[in-house]
Amino acid sequence: MVKVTVPATTANLGPGFDTMGMALDMYNTVEMAIHDSLVITVSGEGESDISLNETNIVYQAAKMVFDQVEQHCPGLRIHLHNEVPVARGLGSSAAAVVGGVVAANALLDNPLCEQELAELVTKIEGHPDNVLPALLGGVIVAGWGKDKLLYQKIVPGIQIEAVVAIPEFPLATKKAREVLPSTVSFQDALFNVNRASLLVTALITNNLQLLAEVMEDRLHQPYRCTLIPGMNEVIENAKAAGALGVVLSGAGPTILALTTDDSKQVQTVMKEVFEAHGVKCNIRVLKPILSGAKIDKS
Numbered sequence: 001m002v003k004v005t006v007p008a009t010t011a012n013l014g015p016g017f018d019t020m021g022m023a024l025d026m027y028n029t030v031e032m033a034i035h036d037s038l039v040i041t042v043s044g045e046g047e048s049d050i051s052l053n054e055t056n057i058v059y060q061a062a063k064m065v066f067d068q069v070e071q072h073c074p075g076l077r078i079h080l081h082n083e084v085p086v087a088r089g090l091g092s093s094a095a096a097v098v099g100g101v102v103a104a105n106a107l108l109d110n111p112l113c114e115q116e117l118a119e120l121v122t123k124i125e126g127h128p129d130n131v132l133p134a135l136l137g138g139v140i141v142a143g144w145g146k147d148k149l150l151y152q153k154i155v156p157g158i159q160i161e162a163v164v165a166i167p168e169f170p171l172a173t174k175k176a177r178e179v180l181p182s183t184v185s186f187q188d189a190l191f192n193v194n195r196a197s198l199l200v201t202a203l204i205t206n207n208l209q210l211l212a213e214v215m216e217d218r219l220h221q222p223y224r225c226t227l228i229p230g231m232n233e234v235i236e237n238a239k240a241a242g243a244l245g246v247v248l249s250g251a252g253p254t255i256l257a258l259t260t261d262d263s264k265q266v267q268t269v270m271k272e273v274f275e276a277h278g279v280k281c282n283i284r285v286l287k288p289i290l291s292g293a294k295i296d297k298s
């Protein structure tokens with residue numbers, strides 16, 4: 001039996017749409033063993049909603065590893081324990097995909113190397129900005145090159161915390177991608193190239209002042225705010241309360257505010273402004289983590 005622990009992630013980080021993401025200290029676990037049939041059990045977040053049959057994406061991801069090494073996928077006994085809320089923009093699907101792939105690879109004595117795992121989870125999820133930080137930890141910048149996935153892990157030297165305001169309503173990433181435009185203006189494209197480049201620079205040089213200035217986006221947030229009541233007001237008021245960058249976490253609806261010191265005021269403001277717009281939310285204070293999926297084999 002193998003047990004894989006996978007972190008939550010916050011993808012995009014504002015301007016880094018489908019390109020940048022960061023691992024956070026909230027975890028899902030996947031326990032997997034070969035069995036005479038497929039048996040899936042779930043506890044924690046999503047325990048009454050997550051599929052218990054072949055459509056479960058942890059199983060689907062695991063099966064793709066067996067397919068890739070041209071081995072028949074046996075029956076599997078899978079237990080999932082989830083801390084990551086489902087369809088809230090904290091990488092629950094990414095944690096499921098990474099957990100399934102890493103667990104199956106471990107059951108097969110790790111035939112797939114890191115690059116192969118990174119490319120497989122990205123192909124399954126469709127973009128690298130949540131699955132790669134879930135796999136590798138830290139902040140990841142990634143995208144497809146001509147014939148391979150290009151990625152780089154950044155280890156920020158700055159001590160920051162992430163206040164996340166997690167609305168009680170779910171927003172499926174698929175739905176949040178459907179509202180995105182097929183084309184954007186040259187000015188908006190240039191804006192995001194500029195801010196994403198400056199964001200990477202701020203993280204590498206530990207420049208907090210620059211970080212606070214550049215976590216802005218024109219490619220996805222202006223369109224997704226129509227799906228999340230109070231989103232823009234939560235972002236603006238959290239910044240006014242002293243947060244550094246405040247962005248939509250992944251495809252939402254969670255809003256993430258980076259802070260460096262006492263975040264009590266930021267937490268209060270985020271909760272109150274969401275509630276003023278009829279949205280109940282949970283507030284969690286998370287920390288960026290530098291490690292990704294971890295395997296325990298017994």
Ligand SMILES: Nc1ncnc2c1ncn2[C@@H]1O[C@H](COP(=O)(O)OP(=O)(O)O)[C@@H](O)[C@H]1O
Binds near residue numbers: 056082088093
């Ligand atoms: N622990 C899990 N095990 C299996 N499937 C999961 C798990 N967590 C999430 N999922 C699947 O991922 C879907 C949510 O993915 P998505 O819409 O991308 O939201 P998120 O922003 O949380 O990644 C759920 O509907 C469910 O099908």
Ligand SMILES: N[C@@H](CCOP(=O)(O)O)C(=O)O
Binds near residue numbers: 011012091093173249
């Ligand atoms: N770049 C994607 C990221 C989705 O992250 P998730 O945690 O919401 O699954 C997007 O913004 O659609």
